[in-house]
Amino acid sequence: MARIVQKFGGTSVGDLDRIRHVATLVKAEYDRGNEVTVVPSAMAGITNGLVENVNAISRLHDTREYDAIVSTGEQVTAGLLALALQNIGVPARSWAAWQLPIRTDDMHGKARIKEIETAKLIERFGEGQVAVVAGFQGLSPQNRITTLGRGGSDTSAVALAAALNADRCDIYTDVDGVYTTDPRIVPKARKLTRITYEEMLEMASQGAKVLQTRAVELAMNQGVRLQVRSTFEDAPGTLVVDEDEIVEQQVVSGIAYSRDEAKITIVGVEDRPGIAVGIFGPLSDAGINVDMIVQNISAESGRTDMTFTVGKSDFDRASALLDEIGETINYRSIDLDDNVVKISVIGVGMRSHAGVAKQMFGALAEKGINIQVISTSEIKISILIAEEYTELALRALHTAYGLDQD
Amino acid sequence: MARIVQKFGGTSVGDLDRIRHVATLVKAEYDRGNEVTVVPSAMAGITNGLVENVNAISRLHDTREYDAIVSTGEQVTAGLLALALQNIGVPARSWAAWQLPIRTDDMHGKARIKEIETAKLIERFGEGQVAVVAGFQGLSPQNRITTLGRGGSDTSAVALAAALNADRCDIYTDVDGVYTTDPRIVPKARKLTRITYEEMLEMASQGAKVLQTRAVELAMNQGVRLQVRSTFEDAPGTLVVDEDEIVEQQVVSGIAYSRDEAKITIVGVEDRPGIAVGIFGPLSDAGINVDMIVQNISAESGRTDMTFTVGKSDFDRASALLDEIGETINYRSIDLDDNVVKISVIGVGMRSHAGVAKQMFGALAEKGINIQVISTSEIKISILIAEEYTELALRALHTAYGLDQD
Numbered sequence: 001m002a003r004i005v006q007k008f009g010g011t012s013v014g015d016l017d018r019i020r021h022v023a024t025l026v027k028a029e030y031d032r033g034n035e036v037t038v039v040p041s042a043m044a045g046i047t048n049g050l051v052e053n054v055n056a057i058s059r060l061h062d063t064r065e066y067d068a069i070v071s072t073g074e075q076v077t078a079g080l081l082a083l084a085l086q087n088i089g090v091p092a093r094s095w096a097a098w099q100l101p102i103r104t105d106d107m108h109g110k111a112r113i114k115e116i117e118t119a120k121l122i123e124r125f126g127e128g129q130v131a132v133v134a135g136f137q138g139l140s141p142q143n144r145i146t147t148l149g150r151g152g153s154d155t156s157a158v159a160l161a162a163a164l165n166a167d168r169c170d171i172y173t174d175v176d177g178v179y180t181t182d183p184r185i186v187p188k189a190r191k192l193t194r195i196t197y198e199e200m201l202e203m204a205s206q207g208a209k210v211l212q213t214r215a216v217e218l219a220m221n222q223g224v225r226l227q228v229r230s231t232f233e234d235a236p237g238t239l240v241v242d243e244d245e246i247v248e249q250q251v252v253s254g255i256a257y258s259r260d261e262a263k264i265t266i267v268g269v270e271d272r273p274g275i276a277v278g279i280f281g282p283l284s285d286a287g288i289n290v291d292m293i294v295q296n297i298s299a300e301s302g303r304t305d306m307t308f309t310v311g312k313s314d315f316d317r318a319s320a321l322l323d324e325i326g327e328t329i330n331y332r333s334i335d336l337d338d339n340v341v342k343i344s345v346i347g348v349g350m351r352s353h354a355g356v357a358k359q360m361f362g363a364l365a366e367k368g369i370n371i372q373v374i375s376t377s378e379i380k381i382s383i384l385i386a387e388e389y390t391e392l393a394l395r396a397l398h399t400a401y402g403l404d405q406d
Numbered sequence: 407m408a409r410i411v412q413k414f415g416g417t418s419v420g421d422l423d424r425i426r427h428v429a430t431l432v433k434a435e436y437d438r439g440n441e442v443t444v445v446p447s448a449m450a451g452i453t454n455g456l457v458e459n460v461n462a463i464s465r466l467h468d469t470r471e472y473d474a475i476v477s478t479g480e481q482v483t484a485g486l487l488a489l490a491l492q493n494i495g496v497p498a499r500s501w502a503a504w505q506l507p508i509r510t511d512d513m514h515g516k517a518r519i520k521e522i523e524t525a526k527l528i529e530r531f532g533e534g535q536v537a538v539v540a541g542f543q544g545l546s547p548q549n550r551i552t553t554l555g556r557g558g559s560d561t562s563a564v565a566l567a568a569a570l571n572a573d574r575c576d577i578y579t580d581v582d583g584v585y586t587t588d589p590r591i592v593p594k595a596r597k598l599t600r601i602t603y604e605e606m607l608e609m610a611s612q613g614a615k616v617l618q619t620r621a622v623e624l625a626m627n628q629g630v631r632l633q634v635r636s637t638f639e640d641a642p643g644t645l646v647v648d649e650d651e652i653v654e655q656q657v658v659s660g661i662a663y664s665r666d667e668a669k670i671t672i673v674g675v676e677d678r679p680g681i682a683v684g685i686f687g688p689l690s691d692a693g694i695n696v697d698m699i700v701q702n703i704s705a706e707s708g709r710t711d712m713t714f715t716v717g718k719s720d721f722d723r724a725s726a727l728l729d730e731i732g733e734t735i736n737y738r739s740i741d742l743d744d745n746v747v748k749i750s751v752i753g754v755g756m757r758s759h760a761g762v763a764k765q766m767f768g769a770l771a772e773k774g775i776n777i778q779v780i781s782t783s784e785i786k787i788s789i790l791i792a793e794e795y796t797e798l799a800l801r802a803l804h805t806a807y808g809l810d811q812d
Binding site: 016019020050053054056057058061062064065066068069072075076078079080082083084086087093094096098099143144145 | 422425460478481484499504505549550551
């Protein structure tokens with residue numbers, strides 16, 4: 001007997017037939033004698049519809065009301081899935097977050113889970129009951145419904161797995177695992193059998209949409225064994241595990257890309273202490289995340305260029321803010337460019353291998369692709385290039401690092 | 407300053423524009439310095455859609471899951487309405503039933519309200535906040551969401567008005583008040599300025615759909631002043647009040663009709679003690695409500711005919727049940743007829759006036775309409791006639807009782 005958490009994404013529960021199919025996947029675990037907790041997302045499209053209504057009523061809305069409204073999608077799916085399970089002979093009940101409760105902070109719209117009370121669930125496991133827990137939501141200290149941010153059901157599932165000390169947390173989705181890169185762009189991409197938490201974290205935060213970053217982080221910190229697998233095909237997926245569980249290490253495990261960033265260059269800014277904080281302080285205060293930052297060497301005496309990237313959704317706000325602080329900062333001009341893509345090669349093997357960057361720059365130079373910005377971490381190298389080179393660069397790098405399928 | 411409860415039906419909050427309009431009606435009360443509680447229904451069509459999904463997944467569903475699912479419609483409208491109010495400068499927040507809580511019994515799908523904790527609402531009134539309380543729902547002793555049955559938001563509103571000791575409970579709907587009869591059938595129907603609780607109760611339970619029976623009953627028992635008025639026209643509606651508040655009493659105040667009943671006649675049943683309980687006991691055990699009952703005088707020695715009506719939705723189950731008990735009861739045959747309409751004339755003035763029935767029978771005889779079943783109460787006379795005479799009968803009776811508009 002094992003204790004399992006199964007999470008199903010929005011397309012996996014996209015209509016009543018799919019909910020019935022999901023019920024059979026839950027029943028399979030149940031019939032093996034396992035203690036099962038299921039975390040469904042809202043049916044695909046439902047949350048977006050609710051968000052649209054909220055925005056139409058009030059652009060600058062009270063996020064507490066936003067949360068009360070958009071959390072209903074998961075409440076509905078949890079109920080329908082519990083019914084579908086009962087219908088095929090599996091005792092099940094739905095739980096809203098407030099009924100356990102799943103306690104969060106009060107950062108509405110992007111709350112963080114603080115604590116989950118599991119006593120009621122464990123009591124019901126003893127009676128042979130499957131728990132269907134609405135994902136994406138929690139309860140604030142003020143007794144109001146919170147939500148965990150888009151894709152938050154992954155986090156709900158991992159947090160439940162940690163609190164329940166579950167043997168495994170299976171993330172069912174519309175792809176059958178984690179790939180070396182996006183197979184829609186690189187047909188030779190391979191499915192990974194295993195990937196480390198650190199790599200998965202970088203893959204997720206660098207644009208691979210298969211898992212939410214926070215969920216991976218939580219799994220890593222809590223030691224939750226994650227599996228990414230397909231709702232629609234019965235095949236083993238990708239296990240996300242500790243580094244020591246991976247026998248044969250690739251130098252590079254995967255290549256991620258993100259079209260969600262835009263590049264801003266502040267041209268001819270004074271090259272003096274305090275300039276960086278003068279620029280990035282206000283951006284941070286406005287809640288705008290800055291990703292890659294490069295400061296060029298002064299071309300002219302006392303002046304420099306500062307380049308950085310922000311999320312495309314923050315692009316307009318960021319450039320408006322830079323106009324505002326123009327008086328304090330005293331720069332010559334601002335270049336804005338949202339025709340860029342960020343490509344990241346990722347692998348824990350980089351720690352012990354030199355030459356990974358050189359290989360990258362060589363492969364891109366060979367295709368005539370100009371690199372605009374570079375940033376690196378211990379297990380990752382990211383570059384910014386013109387968006388039109390996305391496919392060419394991904395395929396070239398995939399081949400260069402020996403990731404192509406036979 | 408007064409304390410007001412405003413309830414808005416599904417068509418009143420049917421889309422975002424209408425929700426915005428409803429917000430202006432709430433603001434008008436708020437701007438008068440009143441303490442306002444608003445109870446919205448789900449947007450028209452939403453609850454039906456959820457119910458359809460539940461039935462499609464599982465015909466014999468767990469009503470606890472049904473309630474968790476269908477209660478989300480009101481949660482969404484409450485949030486959207488709170489946002490629409492904030493947007494026009496009215497401090498407001500939404501409350502789910504479990505947040506107050508509104509305590510009910512555990513009869514899921516048709517729960518009864520036991521107690522409402524109002525301390526939090528009253529505290530917020532003191533801070534100038536409007537309460538938007540999701541209608542139709544409650545919290546069971548087992549900490550699960552219950553619903554109050556279709557149209558239950560009327561009951562939520564009246565129960566809140568009673569618990570808050572409100573000065574008035576306004577039921578906003580798509581008609582502008584209570585009419586002497588259905589104006590779509592009788593163009594000369596008049597809007598009533600006032601009607602007594604007893605009359606409203608009979609009107610509602612005899613087929614007038616403007617208010618839910620249970621809500622009127624609760625208002626009567628708790629002395630809540632009800633007003634039925636239009637969301638879309640700014641005109642006074644109909645006040646539902648105590649009998650002593652009505653100065654000039656009509657003998658007949660209104661005429662209701664219902665096409666929801668069907669007639670069953672058990673022909674040639676033994677005329678002996680215990681027969682009635684042998685028929686109506688099993689029907690009652692099966693949860694089938696019997697309305698009108700008539701037992702004819704024995705035409706032949708030792709045998710009689712028993713006629714009664716049941717709701718059309720129970721018609722098939724009732725006739726199947728009568729087949730089953732045929733052996734015990736020993737009747738000759740069963741006549742089934744669902745082409746009938748029940749027409750009821752209602753008025754507290756009947757108590758002190760004779761001749762109301764005679765007037766009714768005379769008016770119908772004049773039009774050649776045959777009366778199949780008659781039943782009376784202190785303030786009501788109901789008859790069953792062939793459905794095809796509905797319009798003719800309503801108009802004839804409306805004229806006969808002097809209800810026609812000038």
